[in-house]
Amino acid sequence: MKANRKILYTILLVSLVVLASVSSFFLYYFYKMRNDNLSFNKIDIQESSTVSYNVLANDSKFYDSSVSTKSYITNEIKNVKTYFNYILTFSSDVSINYSYIIEGKIIGSTKGTDDRILEKTIDKNTPTVKKYSGKIINLTDTFDIDVPYYVGLKDEFIKQYGIDVDAYIEYDITISYAYTSNTINKSKTDKKELSIIIPITEVSTMPVIPLSSINTHSEYSDLTEKDKNTYLAICLELFGSTLLFVLTAILVVRRLFRNTSIYRKDLKALLTKYKKVIVRLKNMPDFEYTDVLFVDDFEDLYDACLVTDKPINYYEVVKDKVAIFVLFSDFKAYVYKVNIRNEEE
Amino acid sequence: MNHKREKKTIAYLLCISIILLVIGLYTAFASISFASPSRGPVKYDVYFSEVGTNKDVDNRVIVNNNRIDLGINFTFYGQELLANTSLNNDSDVDTKLEELNMTNLEDIKVGKSDITGIEYSLSDYISYKVYYEYDSEINNIKSPNSIAVGDMLRKNTTNNVIIKVAFKEEHQLTKDQIHVFEKQLNREIDVNLFLEAIYLEA
Numbered sequence: 140m141k142a143n144r145k146i147l148y149t150i151l152l153v154s155l156v157v158l159a160s161v162s163s164f165f166l167y168y169f170y171k172m173r174n175d176n177l178s179f180n181k182i183d184i185q186e187s188s189t190v191s192y193n194v195l196a197n198d199s200k201f202y203d204s205s206v207s208t209k210s211y212i213t214n215e216i217k218n219v220k221t222y223f224n225y226i227l228t229f230s231s232d233v234s235i236n237y238s239y240i241i242e243g244k245i246i247g248s249t250k251g252t253d254d255r256i257l258e259k260t261i262d263k264n265t266p267t268v269k270k271y272s273g274k275i276i277n278l279t280d281t282f283d284i285d286v287p288y289y290v291g292l293k294d295e296f297i298k299q300y301g302i303d304v305d306a307y308i309e310y311d312i313t314i315s316y317a318y319t320s321n322t323i324n325k326s327k328t329d330k331k332e333l334s335i336i337i338p339i340t341e342v343s344t345m346p347v348i349p350l351s352s353i354n355t356h357s358e359y360s361d362l363t364e365k366d367k368n369t370y371l372a373i374c375l376e377l378f379g380s381t382l383l384f385v386l387t388a389i390l391v392v393r394r395l396f397r398n399t400s401i402y403r404k405d406l407k408a409l410l411t412k413y414k415k416v417i418v419r420l421k422n423m424p425d426f427e428y429t430d431v432l433f434v435d436d437f438e439d440l441y442d443a444c445l446v447t448d449k450p451i452n453y454y455e456v457v458k459d460k461v462a463i464f465v466l467f468s469d470f471k472a473y474v475y476k477v478n479i480r481n482e483e484e
Numbered sequence: 485m486n487h488k489r490e491k492k493t494i495a496y497l498l499c500i501s502i503i504l505l506v507i508g509l510y511t512a513f514a515s516i517s518f519a520s521p522s523r524g525p526v527k528y529d530v531y532f533s534e535v536g537t538n539k540d541v542d543n544r545v546i547v548n549n550n551r552i553d554l555g556i557n558f559t560f561y562g563q564e565l566l567a568n569t570s571l572n573n574d575s576d577v578d579t580k581l582e583e584l585n586m587t588n589l590e591d592i593k594v595g596k597s598d599i600t601g602i603e604y605s606l607s608d609y610i611s612y613k614v615y616y617e618y619d620s621e622i623n624n625i626k627s628p629n630s631i632a633v634g635d636m637l638r639k640n641t642t643n644n645v646i647i648k649v650a651f652k653e654e655h656q657l658t659k660d661q662i663h664v665f666e667k668q669l670n671r672e673i674d675v676n677l678f679l680e681a682i683y684l685e686a
Binding site: 228279355379 | 490494498501502504524525527530549676678683684
């Protein structure tokens with residue numbers, strides 16, 4: 140086989156391996172998708188929320204939740220102005236209805252235990268449903284937490300029942316939404332809850348905020364029977380192409396290595412069969428003072444060897460390509476040549 | 485196998501397998517959302533940057549995304565707080581101001597005159613204005629126009645904003661208003677104001 144042809148076949152083989160790998164990768168990918176019951180359409184949703192507060196002191200000065208001081212003398216707190224921001228973004232347009240409820244509670248348990256003996260909702264807004272069409276919802280609101288009022292409730296409880304309690308204020312912001320997406324052809328409802336908890340003690344240790352969170356998820360359309368069949372067709376096509384690439388690669392490999400292997404096979408057979416009469420030479424024999432006579436058949440050379448009682452010299456002229464068997468007799472060199480077959484032969 | 489036939493077989497197999505691969509991938513890419521991938525949820529990030537203020541007036545400023553809270557302690561007539569900030573849109577969509585919420589000075593009472601019985605609110609003493617510092621051709625805004633609902637804030641742009649809160653000059657106040665102010669504890673007015681801007685996709 141000519142050298143440039145061999146290079147071409149090698150390039151073709153590498154290309155086939157790459158194509159088979161690509162094909163099998165996608166086969167695996169889509170087969171897995173089919174198993175995962177993933178659908179043809181999806182929307183990505185991201186929700187991010189921030190809650191922060193400013194402590195408003197009795198002297199009407201306020202303090203930022205982001206400053207290092209997290210503890211305040213409870214009696215010096217006039218109220219806690221709480222801010223929340225909830226942003227919902229979609230990858231495609233939706234029609235959405237949303238509302239939020241802010242609920243403030245006092246929760247208390249017997250001092251030093253987890254036995255809840257006080258739970259009362261104090262503050263609750265009336266939710267209003269808002270409608271929007273698009274990709275972004277930006278919901279922002281503030282509310283005041285009347286800390287002195289809650290402190291008073293705790294004191295009143297202790298006075299009334301004579302039980303010391305560990306109490307805290309809990310404000311929950313529950314954002315509910317229902318959206319309809321034409322992209323995935325369905326409606327979904329969901330909600331998000333944000334909370335802020337302030338212990339009612341002499342020194343109020345405020346939570347470390349702003350509390351921020353980002354959450355991303357996807358919603359998929361349901362698979363129809365037609366979708367499933369399409370998946371199957373894709374998988375079969377990719378399986379077919381992978382198989383054919385492998386078959387083609389095998390044929391190319393065969394073609395690339397066959398000539399060499401036949402040469403080797405022929406050579407090995409001769410060297411094994413006529414081992415006793417063959418001498419392996421390290422160097423090329425000297426033909427300077429001899430007539431070189433080529434023989435067609437190794438058997439003729441062997442017969443000559445038996446008649447002359449001289450050994451057959453073996454030397455591989457070009458590694459994996461050309462080898463010669465030579466019998467020297469009376470200034471004559473009888474040569475049998477084994478070479479790699481030209482593919483055109 | 486004949487060499488020529490073998491070469492032909494390789495060529496046919498190669499063609500068929502490439503065609504199958506192309507058809508398979510085309511079908512997949514054309515029908516699955518993987519093919520026309522959703523680029524993820526719209527990136528939305530509109531916020532006020534840190535606020536810089538003049539040091540002439542005792543003040544506290546808190547910035548939370550789309551909200552600024554200002555605490556100012558006025559003790560002299562004519563005192564003025566100038567706060568510089570910017571509205572930044574790092575989203576991948578153009579946005580428009582849908583809602584602008586500011587403290588209503590009318591709602592905050594300062595005190596009642598024991599002479600006339602009139603109750604004065606912050607608006608009698610304070611002026612509160614939010615306006616653009618620079619022109620922006622891309623956002624079609626002019627300085628020093630006031631910020632207003634409908635104003636544009638295109639993606640990757642910034643609108644510089646000035647918040648001006650001023651205590652009126654003595655000559656701008658009535659004697660009764662001065663009387664009420666003079667009666668305030670420590671002869672000062674603590675003002676807590678907020679500014680909240682809600683931008684949505686344009």
